[in-house]
Amino acid sequence: MGENxxxxxxxxxxxxxxxxxxxxxxxxxxGQMKNALPYGTVLSGKYLIGQAARINGAGITYAALESKTNxxxxxxxxxxxxxxxxxxxxxxxxxxAGTELKYxxxxxxxxxxTQKLIRVSGTNRIPEVLDTFSExxxxxxxxxxxxxxxxxxxxxxxxxxxxADCERYFFPVIHALGTIHGQNxxxxxxxxxxxxxxxxDKMILTNFEIQSVRRAGTDLIEDIYPGxxxxxxxxxxxxxxxxxxxxxxxxxxxxxxxxxxxMEAPKRKxxxxxxxxxxxxxxxxxxxIPAIANxxxxxxxxxxxxxxxFSAELSAxxxxxxxxxxxxxxxxxxxxxxxxxxxxxxxxxxWLIISFLFSLVIxxxxxxxxxxxxxxSLQSIMKAFNEPTxxxxxxxxxxxxxxxxxxxxxxxxxxxxxxxxxTLRIYEESFSDTIPExxxxxxxxxxxxxxxxxxxxxxxxSRGAAMRELPDVSGMTGExxxxxxxxxxxxxxxxxxxxxxxxLGKVIGYENNVPGDTVAYGSVVTVLVSAEEEAxxxxx
Numbered sequence: 195m196g197e198n199x200x201x202x203x204x205x206x207x208x209x210x211x212x213x214x215x216x217x218x219x220x221x222x223x224x225g226q227m228k229n230a231l232p233y234g235t236v237l238s239g240k241y242l243i244g245q246a247a248r249i250n251g252a253g254i255t256y257a258a259l260e261s262k263t264n265x266x267x268x269x270x271x272x273x274x275x276x277x278x279x280x281x282x283x284x285x286x287x288x289x290x291a292g293t294e295l296k297y298x299x300x301x302x303x304x305x306x307x308t309q310k311l312i313r314v315s316g317t318n319r320i321p322e323v324l325d326t327f328s329e330x331x332x333x334x335x336x337x338x339x340x341x342x343x344x345x346x347x348x349x350x351x352x353x354x355x356x357x358a359d360c361e362r363y364f365f366p367v368i369h370a371l372g373t374i375h376g377q378n379x380x381x382x383x384x385x386x387x388x389x390x391x392x393x394x395d396k397m398i399l400t401n402f403e404i405q406s407v408r409r410a411g412t413d414l415i416e417d418i419y420p421g422x423x424x425x426x427x428x429x430x431x432x433x434x435x436x437x438x439x440x441x442x443x444x445x446x447x448x449x450x451x452x453x454x455x456x457m458e459a460p461k462r463k464x465x466x467x468x469x470x471x472x473x474x475x476x477x478x479x480x481x482x483i484p485a486i487a488n489x490x491x492x493x494x495x496x497x498x499x500x501x502x503x504f505s506a507e508l509s510a511x512x513x514x515x516x517x518x519x520x521x522x523x524x525x526x527x528x529x530x531x532x533x534x535x536x537x538x539x540x541x542x543x544x545w546l547i548i549s550f551l552f553s554l555v556i557x558x559x560x561x562x563x564x565x566x567x568x569x570x571s572l573q574s575i576m577k578a579f580n581e582p583t584x585x586x587x588x589x590x591x592x593x594x595x596x597x598x599x600x601x602x603x604x605x606x607x608x609x610x611x612x613x614x615x616x617t618l619r620i621y622e623e624s625f626s627d628t629i630p631e632x633x634x635x636x637x638x639x640x641x642x643x644x645x646x647x648x649x650x651x652x653x654x655x656s657r658g659a660a661m662r663e664l665p666d667v668s669g670m671t672g673e674x675x676x677x678x679x680x681x682x683x684x685x686x687x688x689x690x691x692x693x694x695x696x697x698l699g700k701v702i703g704y705e706n707n708v709p710g711d712t713v714a715y716g717s718v719v720t721v722l723v724s725a726e727e728e729a730x731x732x733x734x
Contacts, residue, residue: 386450
């Protein structure tokens with residue numbers, strides 16, 4: 195583990211022991227958190243423990259260094275501080291007297307939850323579990339380390355996000371949450387603190403935790419995220435599941451758009467309003483706020499029940515405002531006056547006829563608006579007379595599974611196959627060394643969901659490997675070489691060069707590379723092409 199080396203206990207850069215602070219991250223190895231493992235503790239024979247980064251009622255998360263790869267990782271230690279303490283050696287964990295059975299129960303919950311996380315470890319936007327082991331009378335979980343800042347810090351520094359940015363950040367996380375809940379894995383702590391923006395500008399969900407610290411009424415200190423906890427988390431008997439995570443995600447999305455989270459759920463029982471300025475409202479698609487409001491219903495039975503449904507609502511066509519306009523039109527119709535019919539010197543029976551006709555007009559107008567899309571609307575009735583063979587039923591279809599299919603082939607099917615009567619839109623492109631370029635890796639809504647024909651389906655698409663080998667283009671014409679390199683994902687540039695050995699118009703080779711070199715996707719590559727020597731006209 196490098197006995198003669200001194201490491202920064204935060205970023206694990208090598209540093210001079212005499213230095214007061216790390217020259218890379220500025221951290222000072224001044225002291226460890228209370229109750230945390232001492233700096234330099236080695237776990238499982240290969241993990242060097244550094245700074246304790248986070249502590250809550252279930253345990254402590256450390257920065258650590260893995261000796262074989264020399265890579266920074268995160269290690270989560272089960273340490274329920276209300277019922278456990280450190281032994282005199284400062285390493286082992288022991289339950290306090292009389293809590294041995296409780297300690298074992300919570301430790302078992304921690305171990306079961308770890309196995310759940312391992313099951314969904316490959317899910318995009320979720321930290322990967324690298325290892326888990328028992329030691330020191332407790333359990334440890336090792337996660338990949340990803341450089342990132344919390345959504346809260348990001349908004350504080352950059353300001354609130356536009357809807358376009360929220361789509362780009364949140365939709366992959368929504369897809370991930372739908373996937374892990376399909377495997378019966380809950381988070382229950384989604385907030386601007388657990389959602390993080392990575393150094394490569396993506397959002398990830400971190401800080402997965404056992405349910406016993408994500409709800410009230412247990413022996414452990416609750417890990418509360420004010421404004422993001424759903425009402426059921428304040429009870430020790432109500433079920434907390436996917437609908438609970440929908441609430442936390444919606445509260446975080448509202449924070450990203452407005453800079454504030456809702457009031458705590460118990461307070462919202464008396465005042466359920468969501469505060470967001472008119473300026474922000476005007477910048478959002480009409481269907482976004484109703485979708486968020488549905489996901490933030492205080493009563494779990496009235497709340498959006500799943501992430502697949504929430505993603506569908508966020509992708510809905512903006513019809514809400516149209517209905518509001520129609521409603522206001524009805525309200526603006528003239529109302530009857532209180533003046534006596536005799537004031538116009540008309541016979542009473544004539545006033546009865548006029549009143550009847552006026553009431554009929556009002557009834558037809560109201561019916562036309564409120565039942566516009568039904569078979570009983572005035573428009574539908576008139577259409578039935580004019581087009582007796584037409585159908586007013588909107589076509590729906592069951593969304594096929596697009597994951598694993600080629601994007602271009604699916605896009606072609608949307609033009610020719612009724613089963614694919616929807617519009618494709620890419621919401622994310624990411625590099626992968628294992629997934630071929632152009633292959634769909636995720637979709638919203640999910641496979642099996644019912645959508646309307648013409649709806650938009652969002653997909654994530656692989657861009658293939660980030661690093662690629664340069665092909666051998668020698669002997670090709672300049673045009674053929676440029677086309678080949680564009681197909682491989684490079685940005686080729688042609689430079690003419692005089693050559694006595696290569697035919698005119700043919701490729702000599704690369705200027706600064708050779709075939710087989712590994713170059714990053716999108717890199718500018720210079721191709722040398724044989725050309726005639728320019729005449730100088732005898733002038734110097």
